[in-house]
Amino acid sequence: MLELNDLDVALRVGGRMRRVLSGLSLSVAAGEAVGLVGESGSGKSMTVRAVTRLLPEGAAVSGRIRFDGRDVAAMDAPALRRYRDRDVGMIFQDPRAHIDPTYRIGSFLTEALRVNRGVGPAAARRQATELLAAVGIDDPERRVRQYPHEVSGGMLQRVMIASVLAAEPRLILADEPTTALDVTIQAEVVAILDRLRRDRGIGMLFITHDLDLALAICDRVAVMYAGSIVEIRSARDLHRSACHPYTVGLLGSRPSIQARVDKLVAIPGRPVSAFEAPPDGCAFTDRCAHAEPDCLHGRPALEPFNDGLVRCRRVADLAVLAESRPESPAAPPSEPAAKSVVEPPAESPAEEGTQP
Amino acid sequence: MTPRYVLLRLGGLVTTLLLSSMLIFSSLYLAPGSPENVIFGNRTPSPAARAAVRHQLHLDRPLPVRYWDWLTGVLHGDFGRSMVTDQSVSSRVGSGLGTTLSLVAVAAVLIAVLGLALGIAAALKPGFVDAAVNLFTSVSVAIPPFVAASILVSIFSIKLGWFPATGLPDGFWGHLRGLVMPAFSLALISCGYLARVTRNALREQLAKEHVQTAVGRGLPRRVVIRRHALRGALPPIITVIGLQIAGLFAATLIVETAFGIPGIGRLTVQSVSQKDFPVVQAVALLLVAAFVVANTVTDLLQAAVDPRLRTAGRTA
Structure with missing residues (x-):
């Protein structure tokens, strides 16, 4: 359904072009959930912005973005509006900033329906209350009359989710939808999003820096x-048999909640953005424990390996290495930790509905 | 908007008016030069004549009592009598009030229409349009009304003969024709100022995240601009329009004198130079009232466009 091919994006920062995406290729099939995981500055948000053509002014884009075979970059204004209205729905990180404070919640929920599709006020209102009930908001009749500043951040994010579902898109782009929320609310909101998306067969590109969260609710995960x-x-596979040294490092740096550790494991060095990476060679070289002199030359391609795609020229060597030493220090076995962090969101929807 | 909020604002309005009326009344009598001297002019009256005049003007009574008498009179529409012409102050003021109000109204429309149009155009069209508007606003805010008045008169009255240089012709259209140039001189500065504020507020709103949400939902550009960007930019725009309109009443003093418009502004200047105390008191109070009412209306409009202001104070 969505196909990104060799996408390069550069943003204008203070008169200079800075590359934020380089050679990004990714696809999302209908009904599939794909997680996009990375540290700050890795270009996750810019990827979804490129998909909806919401990049900042002056951005230079090359490569292809196709939705159902249609070239998104080539769409004229009416086609682009139709694409944003019907095909993709965007859930932003900070609902407080991304919902207009001057309109009532009901008005926000139904605006796109009324303006783009000419749905009447009464029908729109009915739909708004139904959607609020679907995302687990009590007393929706009252909520639609409230203003955004009168409700909590967690509720506002559910309102945002409801507003995206209202348009019945084919693909949801969720840009760190729970990062701005309290930890206890995060699980609840993710669970609601996950359940409603599955029920309706909507595809999702889920942006997060939380690898466990992505592993829990996505079919495939891209790092x-x-x-x-x-x-x-x-x-399922990434969790058990990650191949790229960076993925292995990410998996290893999650603290376990079962065993007390004196020192948290971290990947040495700091994450780099595309414009900071050396022009030649693998961008991860200077933080990689397995780098060789050859890694500094020629950019490795994203190639099939063990039912996945990996961008590392030493991937075959490392697999052999990992096989011979199952207790490799670079990849501490941490399945139990991953599970326990992830489980609460998967179960909370049931409780949600029974709350008074 | 809660009724409580409106009542609070109206209460504030009445209190301000009351306090300013006290200030106006007492400050005039505390100023040097006793009012009865206006009547005697250059002659030196006998003590008996002076006492008689003072008694007739109630100047022999204590200030609070005089204030009370004046205030109750004002509340009944009686502002006293002019010391120069002996006409009732309300009839002197009343005849000019309509003229001044229509002058301010025409100027306000000019400010709102031109200022908003220029500001919106500049915000939406970076580059040439923005630069041109910027140049216009820079020049216009540097031209005081009396300079604008003389420039307009020399071009449109003397060279082109389109509008009268002074006075108001008869009839509705005559009035309107006579008010165009004074209103323009009044509006010029405020117009440039409003254009700037509108441009910056709209630019700021266009960069807001919630505007991005609206674009991302596939709403047409005009809907995004009107419903979200402009709506969000309204608070500063309303503040500026309100303050500028309130300020127009003070500026009428200059412009009405320059164009010979028989309004409150010109009456104020005349009465001050003739030391016609009751008239000065009445127009000063009117000017303050105009200012306070404009501010209150601004506050109420602010609350109407920003729901966050309405509940502020009621909930944390």
Whole structure:
């Protein structure tokens, strides 16, 4: 359904062009949930912005973005509006900033329906209350008359989710939808989003820096580093057999909640953005424990390996290495930790509905 | 908007008016030169004659009592009598009030229409349009009304003969024709100022996240601009329009004198130079009232466009 091919994006920062995505390729099939995971500055948000053509002014884009075979970059204004209205729905990170404070919640929920599709006020209102009930908001009749500043951040994010569902899009682009919320609310909101998306068969591109969260709710997970994808595979496999040293490092740096540790494991060095990465060679070289002199020359391609795609020229060597030493220090086994962090969101929807 | 909010604002309005009326009344009598001297002019009256005049003007009574008498009179529409012409102050003021109000109204429309149009155009069209508007606003805010008046008169009255240089011709259209140039001189500065504020407020709103949400939902550009960007930019725009309109009443003193418009502004200047105390008191109070009412209306409009202001104070 969505296909990104060799996408390069550069933004104008203080008169100079800075590359934020380089050679990014990714696809999302209908009904599929794909997680896009990476540290700050890796280009996750810019990827979704490129998909909806919401990049800042002066951005230079090359490569292809196709939705159902249609070239998104080539759409004229009416086609672009139709695409944004019907095909993709965007959930932003900070609902407080992304919902107009001067309109009532009901008006926000139904605006696109009324303006773009000419739905009458009464029908729109009915739909708004139904959607609020669907995202687990009590007393929707009252909520639609309230203003955004009168409700909590968690509720506002549910309102945002409801507003996206209202348009019945085919693909949801969720840009860190829970990062701005309290930890206890995060799980609830993710669970609601996950359930409603599955029920309706809507595809999703889920942006997060939380690898466990992505593994829990996505079918496939793509790991980003310095503006391009270093590894993609199914959530189940990534969790057990990550191949790229960066993915392995990410998996290893999650603290376990079962064992007390004196020192948190971290990947040495700091994450780099695409424009900071060396022009030649692998962008992860200077933080990689397995780098060789050869890694500094020629950019490795994203190539199939073990039912996934990996961007590392040493991937075959490392697999052998990992096989011979199952207790490799670079990849501490941490399945139990991953599970326990992730489980609460998956169960909360049931409780949600029974709350008074 | 809660009724409580409106009542609070109206209460504030009445209090301000009352306090300013006290200030106006007492400050005039505290100023040097006793009012009865206006009547005697250059002659030196006998003590008996002076006492008689003072008694007739109630000047022999204590200030609070005089204030009370004046205030109750004002509340009944009686502002006293002119010391120069002996006409009732309300009839002197009343005849000019309509003229001044229509002058301010025409100027206000000019400010709102031109200022908003220029500001919106500049915000939406960066580059040439923005630069041109910027140049216009820079020049216009530097031209005081009396300079604008003389420039307009020399071009449109003397060279082109389109509008009268002074006075108001008869009839509705005559009035309107006579008010165009004074209104323009009044509006010029405020217009440039409003254009700037509108441009910056709209630019700021266009960069807001919620505007991006609206664009991302596929809403047409005009809907995004009207419903979200302009709506969000309204608070500063309303503030500026309100303050500028309130300020127009003070500026009428200059412009009405320059164009010979028989309004309150010109009456104020005349009465001050003739030391016609009751008239000065009445027009001063009117000017303050105009200012306070404009401010209150601004506050109420602010609350109407920004729901966050309405509940502020009621909930945390």
